[in-house]
Amino acid sequence: MVIDSSKLQSSELREFLRGSTANLAVLPDFAWFEVYKQETVDAVFALLSVIGDFPEQITVLKSGGEIARLNLGLPGELAAMEQQDVAPLIREMADIMNGPRRLDPIVLQQLRNLWSSAAVSLAGMHEGAIDIVTSLPEMSEKMFSEHEIRTIRTNGRYTEEMFASIFGAAEQIWETLAEGYGLQWRSMLRDHTMSAYLFRYALGIIIYLLWWIRTGSPKLERVDRIRNDLIDLSFVVYGTYYDGFLTADRKAEWMFLNLSRALEAARTSESQWTASRAD
Template sequence: MLSHERLRAYLAESPHNCVVLTDYLALEVARAKHLASHLKILADFPKQLIPLRPTEHNRTVVGTLDEIRTGFVDWLRVGNKGKAFTLVESAKSGDAEAISELAKIQLEAEIKHRELTTMTSTLPELFRLVTATYSSNDLRELRQTMGDGSAGSMSPSLQQQLTTNISSAAVSLFQQHWGTQPLMSQLINLFIYRFAVAANIWLLRMISLGGPLPSLETLRNDTFDVNFATYATYFDGILSDDRRLLFTYLNAKEWISRAETFDPIMHGPMEAKLIAEGRIGGIPILVPEKPRSK
């Protein structure tokens, strides 16, 4: 999608149309064989690029939705072409140092990619454990309707189990990355919680498809999609033709919007999540929310 004319048309339509660049997107671009072609359109609109800080940092940002969006942004790089663009331009001119530096970046990206692929080796067991949490009736409903349905059209039983699984995943991830649990008043806007929502929507769709799991490489790509979908819930959407990615994003966005309609316990640790159970009804480009009028 980075080299697609739809992206150029979107950016050319208005100077207020911007693209959010995540670290996972940067990793994918760095591995591309034809790096210059992937950066060409973005290089033509440097002032409309909004690079984000690494996901490791963004998992820790707290506050209101606007404060978290602001905290995600790498403000020192906003409006600048950045190192990659400069290196590509110099390399095209035959600069040996730039060519060497690009080769180093691509090697590092390839190593990181292999590490992430190795990490997905735990997904089959996770898939089995999550599948076991759903009743036979839930599984039957999933395999009959989930492929083209939405989270909002689930039966109450399936909604409640999905809510429980999201809460359990969030508790585990907060403990892993924070070493503690957030207040319920913080929860809905936090990256880790939204990632837990997107991941469980993705897992639900995988369960609905039945059959054997795809290869580790495909699963690795899917984990990137979950990351993209999570970030997209903070902005205006994703410019992509990938139906699986769009399914995860749209249902995660819907789930989060429904979660915002009820008022959970406003104080205390996230273990109070049980109060909320059952009460929730019903290469991609991120598009940032358009500026609000003053």
């Protein structure tokens, strides 16, 4: 199960891991960045308060850039998303944070380096957020009529034309992203495309657009908030590769549910999927 930053210290996570040694907590790279950006030893100590007790059950994913270049439709490629030999590192971090070495100058310098790396990565998210934020109103206008927007806002049944717009827009975004990462998307099998991280992220962007429309198409001013939404979206996408997604964020939970439904619909019949209520 993929774990959102909001649940890293939760009793739900502890109970999940305690329930069976087969239960694994999957942590994306941004889960660590969100902690490191706080720039305190206490934040790292808190991060390890649960996972530090279950190091063998923690899976840490590689960076999004690495995962985006994988063909996740091939056998064994899912494991290629994951970092290896994580348990000893988590165990060592927990030992350091629980002992006198947590204030060692060398340890503090290592943490500062991690904080700096997190700051750079998170700053990069702002740039991408601005592009997506400014395009949402235009995307909405091009994809849907006024009647269709009312349908989205009132939880009505989507028409075949709406599904065509949703999946068509997702494919256009996917092709653009794939080109940027140098992927040979034109020669990919349909199943491989459906498994590609960038395709699922592209479809996730459209799911995010639907949420935005459903909640009244609010004015987009807070870039930092949109950046956080995009981080949540990456967690949501990772959740579709594993057995669920644990989060305290209502929007992220909605996006995960509907991205999962949309992917299933794309595998079967697109007309069977209707977005669930946003409230």
